[in-house]
Amino acid sequence: MRRLLPLPALLACLLWPLAALADLAVIVHPDNPVQALTQKQVSDLYLGRTRHFSVAESTAPIPATVYELPPDSPLRESFFHALNGMPIKQINAYWARLRYSGEVLPPPALPDSRSVLQAVSHDRNAIGYVDAATVDHSVKVVLRLKE
Amino acid sequence: MKPDVHSGSIRNTGLRRWALAGLLLLAAGPLAAAEGLHLGGFGTLGFVTDNRSNIAPARDIGQQPADSFKTGSSWVMDSRLGLQVEYGLSPTLDLVGQFILRDHFQSDFESSTELAYAAWRPSPDLDIRAGRINYDAFLLADHRNVGYAYPWIRPPAEFYGWIPIFSVDGLDAAYDLHGDEARWRFKAQLGRSEFAIPIGRGYQFKTNDLRGVSVTRQSDRWRLKAAYSEFTVDSEVPDLVPLQAGLGQVAAAGIPQVSAEAADLRRNLTFKGTRVSYTTLGAAYDDGRWLAQAELGVSTATAAVVPHATMAYASLGRRFGDWTPSLTLSTSHPGNKVRDAASDWGPFNAALRDPALFTLNTTRIEQDTVSLGLRWDFHRQAALKLQWDSTLVKPSGYGLWWRELSVNGRSSRIEMLSATVDFAF
Numbered sequence: 001m002r003r004l005l006p007l008p009a010l011l012a013c014l015l016w017p018l019a020a021l022a023d024l025a026v027i028v029h030p031d032n033p034v035q036a037l038t039q040k041q042v043s044d045l046y047l048g049r050t051r052h053f054s055v056a057e058s059t060a061p062i063p064a065t066v067y068e069l070p071p072d073s074p075l076r077e078s079f080f081h082a083l084n085g086m087p088i089k090q091i092n093a094y095w096a097r098l099r100y101s102g103e104v105l106p107p108p109a110l111p112d113s114r115s116v117l118q119a120v121s122h123d124r125n126a127i128g129y130v131d132a133a134t135v136d137h138s139v140k141v142v143l144r145l146k147e
Numbered sequence: 148m149k150p151d152v153h154s155g156s157i158r159n160t161g162l163r164r165w166a167l168a169g170l171l172l173l174a175a176g177p178l179a180a181a182e183g184l185h186l187g188g189f190g191t192l193g194f195v196t197d198n199r200s201n202i203a204p205a206r207d208i209g210q211q212p213a214d215s216f217k218t219g220s221s222w223v224m225d226s227r228l229g230l231q232v233e234y235g236l237s238p239t240l241d242l243v244g245q246f247i248l249r250d251h252f253q254s255d256f257e258s259s260t261e262l263a264y265a266a267w268r269p270s271p272d273l274d275i276r277a278g279r280i281n282y283d284a285f286l287l288a289d290h291r292n293v294g295y296a297y298p299w300i301r302p303p304a305e306f307y308g309w310i311p312i313f314s315v316d317g318l319d320a321a322y323d324l325h326g327d328e329a330r331w332r333f334k335a336q337l338g339r340s341e342f343a344i345p346i347g348r349g350y351q352f353k354t355n356d357l358r359g360v361s362v363t364r365q366s367d368r369w370r371l372k373a374a375y376s377e378f379t380v381d382s383e384v385p386d387l388v389p390l391q392a393g394l395g396q397v398a399a400a401g402i403p404q405v406s407a408e409a410a411d412l413r414r415n416l417t418f419k420g421t422r423v424s425y426t427t428l429g430a431a432y433d434d435g436r437w438l439a440q441a442e443l444g445v446s447t448a449t450a451a452v453v454p455h456a457t458m459a460y461a462s463l464g465r466r467f468g469d470w471t472p473s474l475t476l477s478t479s480h481p482g483n484k485v486r487d488a489a490s491d492w493g494p495f496n497a498a499l500r501d502p503a504l505f506t507l508n509t510t511r512i513e514q515d516t517v518s519l520g521l522r523w524d525f526h527r528q529a530a531l532k533l534q535w536d537s538t539l540v541k542p543s544g545y546g547l548w549w550r551e552l553s554v555n556g557r558s559s560r561i562e563m564l565s566a567t568v569d570f571a572f
Binding site: 044050064071072085086089094097099100105108 | 233235241262264270289293296330365528
């Protein structure tokens with residue numbers, strides 16, 4: 001007869017996926033010299049206000065390839081809410097101005113976290129955000145966000 | 148900029164416009180399947196009505212209402228549809244095309260092509276664009292058609308209604324500097340522009356030497372912009388040529404006082420060769436709950452007939468969830484005073500002097516507007532807007548309105564009620 005798991009462990013197993021859903025990880029390629037980013041730095045990248053990673057002034061700026069999720073993705077809504085507090089409708093109106101004024105074209109959207117993870121793991125300049133539960137050793141986490 | 152002359156010679160039919168829309172959408176379908184190609188768009192379905200039977204509004208001076216003097220309501224004034232095609236040739240090189248169908252005096256493929264440029268980024272902080280680019284002189288100048296991006300039904304008419312230039316054929320360069328708190332963007336623009344305006348039987352405005360510079364400071368909550376641009380008008384209004392010729396003859400006749408006045412009127416009634424400048428300061432604030440925006444502008448023109456003014460607006464809004472009520476005040480004070488006759492021209496009073504004075508005074512824009520608006524973001528990518536505008540136009544300040552001649556000499560209060568659905572996709 002198999003032993004039952006102790007109750008706290010059982011609860012943790014049951015609750016873990018829920019907790020993981022609410023956790024977001026901002027990821028870059030493992031070779032990217034950036035070790036950590038602030039919420040403002042990530043926000044600037046995702047609002048089209050900068051196109052490179054913040055590094056020491058003595059070194060040349062590293063261009064950033066930003067990856068997004070689709071406009072109707074619930075994870076995207078959670079991301080911006082946790083990152084800078086902007087509701088998704090405000091984000092969409094903000095990007096409509098940048099995109100259709102020709103100021104900045106929006107970053108390409110990939111279908112889901114796994115696609116973002118794969119793209120970031122193959123591009124030294126890439127940055128993306130994913131469901132923290134999908135993170136593995138192929139990428140480096142530079143910011144964690146909690147819903 | 149509207150002498151009261153009915154004309155429809157250049158105006159295209161709605162049918163042609165929708166045929167163009169169909170062609171664009173047909174072309175977009177197969178293109179969308181290509182790698183690296185992105186399609187997007189925006190649009191507005193709008194309805195506007197006003198309380199005047201002898202005065203009709205226009206969104207900007209490029210519009211001519213179907214019934215120029217008596218409109219009660221209109222579905223076409225604010226309605227428009229935009230389609231944007233983007234193609235990434237490489238990580239540092241993009242091609243962008245934007246096509247907009249809207250009610251305009253002249254609507255064909257060429258004039259509906261709002262943007263068509265190549266953008267090159269030799270470094271992450273430097274953007275160079277060449278082709279048809281948007282005119283970058285004011286906070287809203289480059290996205291006036293994208294209603295979904297701003298809280299009101301339309302940008303304040305006192306400031307934007309008479310800025311005729313939407314896009315520029317030329318090039319611009321923008322350089323970004325990053326500080327701890329903000330990004331500074333320095334931009335310079337050079338090019339030419341051409342479009343049709345409904346003056347008389349139609350006027351093909353041209354400029355070949357448009358130059359502009361701007362500085363924008365973007366921080367978390369604030370966007371501040373200072374800009375200057377200038378150009379020389381390079382074409383004449385055909386309907387004014389006979390009047391100018393007549394004034395020229397009187398000017399050459401050597402009649403004391405009268406000839407000097409004729410020469411001065413002729414100079415001030417000539418579009419071609421007029422130097423125009425715009426200087427503006429703008430600020431936009433958004434902290435997520437409160438949003439505010441204000442701009443102050445001064446424009447100059449070396450001939451009085453080309454509209455020029457000191458103009459300003461201020462707007463304050465507050466978000467309550469998906470609802471954003473706002474209050475906007477805007478004003479325009481012309482740079483030229485109402486001009487009266489200085490001397491008696493005898494038999495030429497009615498034939499030359501009075502038409503010249505009338506034309507000179509008819510392009511002045513002197514008015515104030517109070518607007519109350521409400522935006523409801525009922526969908527992730529769509530908003531419903533309602534707006535009430537109350538405008539007081541001063542005597543001889545009707546440059547933004549189509550009207551019967553009888554109202555020119557007096558003030559008018561015009562109430563407008565508008566509703567739109569704005570969307571982006």
